[in-house]
Amino acid sequence: MNDDSKYIAIQGVEQRFKTAKGSFLALRDVNLNVAKGEFITLIGHSGCGKSTLLNLIAGLTTPTEGVLLCANREIKGPGPERAVVFQNHSLLPWLTCYENVYLAVERVFAATENKAQLKARTEAALALVGLTPAAQKRPGEISGGMKQRVGIARALSMEPKVLLMDEPFGALDALTRAKLQDELLAIVQKTHSTVVMVTHDVDEAVLLSDRIVMLTNGPAATIGEVLAVDIARPRSRVELAEDPVYVHARKAVIDFLYTRQAHVEKVAA
Amino acid sequence: MVSAVFHSPLEAKPVMPAAKLAAPSARPVAAPAEVEPAPRVPRDFRAVWLRVLPPLLGFALLVLVWELVALRSTTGFPSPLATWQQALSVFSDPFYSKGPNDQGVGWNVLSSLQRVALGFGLAAAVGIPAGFAIGRFEFLSRMFNPLISLLRPVSPLAWLPIGLLVFKGANPAAIWTIFICSIWPMIINTAVGVQRVPSDYMNVARVLNLSEWKIFTKILFPAVLPYMLTGVRLAVGTAWLVIVAAEMLTGGVGIGFWVWDEWNNLNVANIIIAIFVIGIVGLVLEFALIRIATAFTFEEVKS
Numbered sequence: 001m002n003d004d005s006k007y008i009a010i011q012g013v014e015q016r017f018k019t020a021k022g023s024f025l026a027l028r029d030v031n032l033n034v035a036k037g038e039f040i041t042l043i044g045h046s047g048c049g050k051s052t053l054l055n056l057i058a059g060l061t062t063p064t065e066g067v068l069l070c071a072n073r074e075i076k077g078p079g080p081e082r083a084v085v086f087q088n089h090s091l092l093p094w095l096t097c098y099e100n101v102y103l104a105v106e107r108v109f110a111a112t113e114n115k116a117q118l119k120a121r122t123e124a125a126l127a128l129v130g131l132t133p134a135a136q137k138r139p140g141e142i143s144g145g146m147k148q149r150v151g152i153a154r155a156l157s158m159e160p161k162v163l164l165m166d167e168p169f170g171a172l173d174a175l176t177r178a179k180l181q182d183e184l185l186a187i188v189q190k191t192h193s194t195v196v197m198v199t200h201d202v203d204e205a206v207l208l209s210d211r212i213v214m215l216t217n218g219p220a221a222t223i224g225e226v227l228a229v230d231i232a233r234p235r236s237r238v239e240l241a242e243d244p245v246y247v248h249a250r251k252a253v254i255d256f257l258y259t260r261q262a263h264v265e266k267v268a269a
Numbered sequence: 270m271v272s273a274v275f276h277s278p279l280e281a282k283p284v285m286p287a288a289k290l291a292a293p294s295a296r297p298v299a300a301p302a303e304v305e306p307a308p309r310v311p312r313d314f315r316a317v318w319l320r321v322l323p324p325l326l327g328f329a330l331l332v333l334v335w336e337l338v339a340l341r342s343t344t345g346f347p348s349p350l351a352t353w354q355q356a357l358s359v360f361s362d363p364f365y366s367k368g369p370n371d372q373g374v375g376w377n378v379l380s381s382l383q384r385v386a387l388g389f390g391l392a393a394a395v396g397i398p399a400g401f402a403i404g405r406f407e408f409l410s411r412m413f414n415p416l417i418s419l420l421r422p423v424s425p426l427a428w429l430p431i432g433l434l435v436f437k438g439a440n441p442a443a444i445w446t447i448f449i450c451s452i453w454p455m456i457i458n459t460a461v462g463v464q465r466v467p468s469d470y471m472n473v474a475r476v477l478n479l480s481e482w483k484i485f486t487k488i489l490f491p492a493v494l495p496y497m498l499t500g501v502r503l504a505v506g507t508a509w510l511v512i513v514a515a516e517m518l519t520g521g522v523g524i525g526f527w528v529w530d531e532w533n534n535l536n537v538a539n540i541i542i543a544i545f546v547i548g549i550v551g552l553v554l555e556f557a558l559i560r561i562a563t564a565f566t567f568e569e570v571k572s
Contacts (some may be wrong), residue, residue, distance in 0.1 A: 077475070078476045078478070079473075080476065083474070086469060086472065090469040090470065090472065090473050092470060092487065094492075103477065103483075103487060107477045107478065107479060107483070113454050134572055
């Protein structure tokens with residue numbers, strides 16, 4: 001409200017990990033502001049600390065140096081206002097899809113709403129990702145794409161201020177991924193969520209983001225470049241294919257990743 | 270000690286050789302688990318044959334060796350046939366009671382099972398919560414792990430005198446011994462299960478900011494359940510091993526005491542019958558617990 005352009009503020013963040021071989025500097029000197037309602041993707045080669053940065057915003061880890069703020073408050077730990085969609089969906093296998101989402105809904109809204117409202121919220125979240133028919137199935141009984149959608153439904157059901165996604169579509173095949181990207185675009189359009197998403201897929205980054213944050217190679221990775229993608233929404237993947245802005249942005253990201261930050265032996269998986 | 274005993278019951282067929290003596294062509298008597306899957310491949314006689322023949326041969330070998338030993342024995346080692354006839358008379362009236370020192374085999378088995386149930390139940394009531402606490406809090410784990418490492422290898426029978434001293438009775442002492450021997454596998458397996466809960470699930474709990482009670486009921490308990498049931502299975506098996514030995518020392522009514530009593534009567538046939546009874550009861554316990562464990566094991570669902 002007071003400063004929407006700095007809804008998430010990352011100031012001078014450094015992250016070291018203690019390993020058996022001593023301390024390992026994963027991130028250094030990271031400064032980034034994310035505006036309210038903005039869609040940011042973090043892109044970089046494997047091991048460059050994208051997920052580390054996302055975990056810091058989530059509050060799952062705390063930085064060794066620097067500060068992270070969300071809505072002008074220091075991020076001290078994880079919380080439901082910053083929902084996370086995990087890379088491997090992390091659904092609880094002993095609960096049905098409905099119960100997995102309900103667990104989140106209950107946690108956030110049980111204090112203020114009655115059972116019927118909680119039920120309605122859960123059903124709405126599942127309907128949003130098109131999974132009403134699978135509500136009573138366990139995660140083991142549905143496909144990878146469906147599991148990932150339940151993970152997204154769980155995150156969205158909490159009505160988070162910030163949606164953090166860690167390669168949410170990484171494990172999916174190209175067609176399913178495209179379908180879920182389109183769904184995500186539509187949902188974000190509707191909810192105006194602030195999203196920070198980790199990806200290593202250039203097309204995904206350009207299609208979804210307002211800004212693409214490119215990280216240099218680790219160790220001691222930092223932000224190498226930030227690219228604004230000035231394409232009006234709603235975006236259509238078919239029309240974009242020939243859009244000069246899209247093509248230019250895509251070229252810029254590929255340039256960064258494969259020319260300036262090319263790995264010697266290891267290319268992004 | 271434990272692992273050597275817990276072979277899968279699916280491999281060892283619980284066939285009473287005595288039954289086979291009477292009807293050599295009969296199908297295995299107490300092997301419902303083996304018989305049931307057969308209808309799935311009704312026409313594949315070779316597979317059925319492969320399932321039936323080797324176990325039958327195994328038991329035939331046992332009976333043969335037994336017969337040879339009995340033939341060469343000068344100390345009155347009973348032959349399989351004599352044992353079978355003795356078994357018939359023992360099982361014709363398993364629930365007679367002629368005073369505290371002369372009761373049917375049924376009472377003896379039930380008394381032993383009761384002691385195991387009591388000792389094991391108490392151990393579960395203490396061990397499983399302790400396992401959760403030790404697994405969840407590193408401080409407790411560091412505090413108790415040395416103690417567990419020190420006490421676990423001790424033969425449970427070494428605790429029997431302590432039980433006699435403290436509880437001033439044979440029966441509570443036997444239950445105490447069962448308690449001690451079955452608590453370790455439950456503590457250890459539960460603690461390991463808690464420590465191995467995938468960090469993804471715990472991250473979900475942290476992001477949702479779940480209460481400790483919700484974490485326990487929705488994440489920890491279901492995730493740990495398979496480990497816990499493994500602990501329970503090991504504990505029941507050990508308890509059944511130990512009760513026989515404990516009862517030999519404490520006396521009273523019980524299958525272990527029965528073995529010792531029949532030894533004093535030089536009734537070797539009854540001792541052999543007791544061995545089979547102990548084996549079959551142990552197998553049934555093990556099998557029931559495996560069934561429970563599989564019913565509560567969720568497949569890992571990582572895409």
